[in-house]
Amino acid sequence: MTSSNNQTDLCYASATALAADIRRGERSPVAVVDAFLDRIERVNPEINAYVTVCSESAREAAREAERAVERGDDIGPLHGVPVAIKDLNRVAGVRTTFGSPAFADHVPEHDDVVVSRLREAGAIILGKTNTPEFGRKTKTDNPVFGASGNPWDPSRTTGGSSGGSAAAVAAGLAPIALGSDAAGSIRIPSSACGVFGFLPDFGRVPAGPVRSDAFQDLLPYTFLGPIARTVSDAALMIEAISGPDTADPNGLPTPTGSYRDAVESAPDLADLRIGYSPDFGDFVVSKSVSETVESALDDLSAAGATVEEVEIPFEGSWEERHDAIEWILQSRYVGLYENLKQDSDVDLLTIDEPITPEVRSRIRAGLELDTTTLATARRRRTAVYDAITEALEDVDVLVTPTLGRTAFGLDVDNPTVDGESVHRMHGWTLTWPLNLSGHPAASIPVGFDDSGLPIGMQVVGGRLEDRKVMSASAAIEETIPWKNAYPPEAIEGDR
Template sequence: MDIAYTPATELAVRIRRGDLSPVDVVEYFLDRIERRDDEINAYVTVCDEKARTAAEAAERALLAGEEIGPLHGVPVAVKDLTNVAGVPTTFGSKLFADFVPEEDDIVVERLKDAGAIVIGKTNTPEFGRKPMTTNLLHGATANPWDPTRTAGGSSGGSAAALAAGLTPLATGGDAAGSLRVPASACGTASIMADFGRVPMESRPDGFVNTHPYTFSGSMARSVEDAALMLDVIGGPSDGDPFSLPERDDSYLGVTRRGVDHLDVAYSPDLGICEVSATVEGVVEEAVDDLGRAGASVDRIDGVFEEWETLHDALEVLLQDRYLGMYDNFVRDHDIDILDRREDVTEEVVSRVEKSLELDALDVRRAERVRTEAYDAMREVFADYDLLVAPTLGMFPFEKDTQPSEIGGVPIDPLHGWALTWPINLTGNPVVAVPAGFAEGLPVGLQIVGRWRDDETVVSAAAAYERVRPWEGSYPAD
């Protein structure tokens, strides 16, 4: 049975029909993880016994003719910033190496209720701090297309597990590109639906996820699979103050729509980012295919005006967020990051130290810049239904390194090579899909929509996938 790259939608149907056993499916993926993950390091915890027990229960439910959920028996990997009851959540940090939560986060709860089986926890940089997946506790996650290169981050373990055929579905989150960066680097798909569509119930601060806009999302090898997962994890929750009401239709249903009525703006660099000529060439071919699918596509000069001012606003908001995290750790866990700096990555220490120097005026000024960015996006969507752009400005680089330039132009080593983070300032829905491949490595495209119009983004991404399919484009074992 070779099901490593079988779509989750197909696995769910075959399990429901009795063509596949949940026990056999889970055992297959556990065996594949054991054989393949030493090189990739996508997983930090494999829930072998828990997964086997859940699979046996799923098998009994099928034999008994019980009512089952849409993901019954389908394995899912969970990013190690998300709690699974009885399984370590380390946040990629030595400080939490022994932390085991007692309750599931709401996303995991909904996945389990739909019948999905948690097969393991995936690697992330410490507290999701950077767009490369490496930390002092678990090491670096490799890109399955070239294990010497980065898988991106912060949901890099999830994306690498998908690309390597180590899971059919995975969870991720995104505050500056953490769903989209690894999707681009690994040749997979991710969906950031309307803000509030997937509740997070963050505690002790239920309002933190606007600083900047932070999304919980679905990750898969296809838009259709990610849409199926989004239907499961999305929906209202009174534990999230930003939670949206129930939708009338499903995301999986909107994947059947076309794009022949849509006006699309293509920005090759958002006006502020460096993009390599090779990456731009691959993305332009993908944009041409979007036009061939029926959309009307115009190239626009830019969206934003100045990289440094916009990025400074992002940094202030992230520092403000980390100040709250620092205080929470002291209050709730008796852990002072600055007293344990030998156990913490330099990037986290630096952000915490800078956060202690912030004042309220710094944050208000950042919010004014953010408002200007929001208005710039509104101007685009006054004339267009969608905005498309590259996800990354360069190919995945060597793991355990940081880039310093693109095409000879110096860049910021953390965010200067990604075109993702401005969208977290504005909060627009966005889907990341593969644009194609060059030099044996994936190139990504992001499709952005108006506020509260994520269904158009999902439907357009699925229509694009039909004219430019990447099914079958997987790394060699």
């Protein structure tokens, strides 16, 4: 048995390095999985990143992975690499609750397509990570499992809704994790927890299979993607899970170039043109976040990048755009409500379980929507798409702060930004306009505030240019490295 410090080092190794070592026979998948399970046992009780840990099946999968290497089998790119799965994604034979008391004992019979692809690539599933009920909130807590704590300060939020996945990666409880994003749910916790989160082109990663409503992920654009500590690790994972699936009508064809090639051929900064929007139109951003992002941009400029401030030609007010995302999300939740009634005989508005108030309020509001309101939402959505596309015309990528502030306390329901009141759910998150427009994006850690909490920068690309986002992120990572910035000193299990 290795020492606790050596185990910690292993658990902070990159997924890319682990995969290469396992492939060469230099590292045992059994030892890797045992190290992560030991660390989960020590650290997870403090931050509640995992809600279900698959110890037995993970160890059996690791033993089989080791035998495959010994036999000289043809193995996948993630062979033997542990991965965490958000509890909104189905894993066959593993409790999948969606964070809801109505599904507290639900065990699906089949994997989601993205989970099947991870298995086919050789990944070993460590467990399911915490999420707000049905992904409803930008904080990660729910009536079944409670709240997840931020590894940099467990008294603070991870953000949401992929908060458990981001916390697991940040705390060394998984090298990579799966997230999903309908209003920022990959990017928000990635920024709050100091990790890298990536949104590929919409349609690159298949959803489902969800036969009740195969078009729900248009309301709004909802992405599946990786959360990782490095850009190359995210590329390794997205490579394994992307590609069309006949069950997903939104699927895109396989791109001609790979994501790993995009990382390896990252542009020289002298060839990178960055457009900077300090507030993504009209969001409220704290002084510490603005100064940290602008300091990172100064470093990129000094290294040769062209950085220029750009205006986003949005129509109307922040409130009008926000109404559009709210109306579309309300429509989505009406679909969820009707599908659960028909497919699972669960009525979220009448059952006795303590359903999250925000879930019920969104459904009730959605039931009151009319077609004129939804038509207005689509017009405003079109205008958002046009404005972001126009802002990208003369630059390679657009960057903004990911969040208007750093992580706040777990007991805070109405966060402020430098004392200014903002919308409690979406006023401090500069992420959701991209779920209206569908542009690919990432959140990259670029520094810390005075209290040591991470700050992320959002990187946005043109439609069908997600590899450009990945490539630009790799170039940024080389100038502003965060690979060795881990929070173990904040976690009691590491002391």
